[in-house]
Amino acid sequence: AQSVTQLDSQVPVFEEAPVELRCNYSSSVSVYLFWYVQYPNQGLQLLLKYLSGSTLVESINGFEAEFNKSQTSFHLRKPSVHISDTAEYFCAVSRMDSSYKLIFGSGTRLLVRP
Amino acid sequence: EAQVTQNPRYLITVTGKKLTVTCSQNMNHEYMSWYRQDPGLGLRQIYYSMNVEVTDKGDVPEGYKVSRKEKRNFPLILESPSPNQTSLYFCASSSRGGGKGYTDTQYFGPGTRLTVL
Numbered sequence: 001a002q003s004v005t006q007l008d009s010q011v012p013v014f015e016e017a018p019v020e021l022r023c024n025y026s027s028s029v030s031v032y033l034f035w036y037v038q039y040p041n042q043g044l045q046l047l048l049k050y051l052s053g054s055t056l057v058e059s060i061n062g063f064e065a066e067f068n069k070s071q072t073s074f075h076l077r078k079p080s081v082h083i084s085d086t087a088e089y090f091c092a093v094s095r096m097d098s099s100y101k102l103i104f105g106s107g108t109r110l111l112v113r114p
Numbered sequence: 115e116a117q118v119t120q121n122p123r124y125l126i127t128v129t130g131k132k133l134t135v136t137c138s139q140n141m142n143h144e145y146m147s148w149y150r151q152d153p154g155l156g157l158r159q160i161y162y163s164m165n166v167e168v169t170d171k172g173d174v175p176e177g178y179k180v181s182r183k184e185k186r187n188f189p190l191i192l193e194s195p196s197p198n199q200t201s202l203y204f205c206a207s208s209s210r211g212g213g214k215g216y217t218d219t220q221y222f223g224p225g226t227r228l229t230v231l
Contacts, residue, residue, distance in 0.1 A: 046220070
């Protein structure tokens with residue numbers, strides 16, 4: 001079975017500071033990896049995903065994540081955060097042979113302070 | 115506009131009173147799914163459907179029913195709600211992603227906050 005661990009339930013950070021949200025997964029088979037973002041009172045939106053190829057993937061709003069197979073990690077980073085990045089971030093995996101089924105982590109609430 | 119809609123957005127009910135939460139998507143997606151979100155647990159899948167008349171259990175199906183009579187609709191039914199079903203519910207849909215299974219974006223509805231007294 002697959003599992004996803006997001007160790008930090010909340011990460012407070014000042015505006016324009018860098019941030020890293022940690023995600024580790026466990027799986028005996030190859031997986032696809034995703035980060036979803038949930039803004040207050042909204043549904044989830046895909047932020048970025050790793051399917052294959054380059055291990056560094058980027059989103060259109062400045063976030064990036066790097067797939068590290070040896071450490072089974074997919075940490076999310078941003079060099080300079082904005083107030084508008086305040087949201088809950090979910091890491092998720094799916095097996096390559098049953099990719100319709102997403103397994104989510106428990107989420108990390110990013111709180112950006114002025 | 116491509117979207118997944120859910121109704122109602124908020125619902126307070128009492129134990130044992132049957133209810134239905136509707137979900138509709140306008141993107142002609144084959145795959146639809148229901149999740150519940152609880153603090154500290156993330157999202158857990160309740161049921162999913164690969165296409166019309168094809169449904170299957172997710173990780174937490176007890177106490178829920180679904181049906182998929184039309185491609186666009188995937189209602190969630192609670193026959194006899196109990197307080198432990200108080201949660202935030204999300205419907206999602208997606209399509210096949212060009213040879214890599216269902217890796218296209220899963221589109222999520224805005225959520226339904228259910229309280230069972």
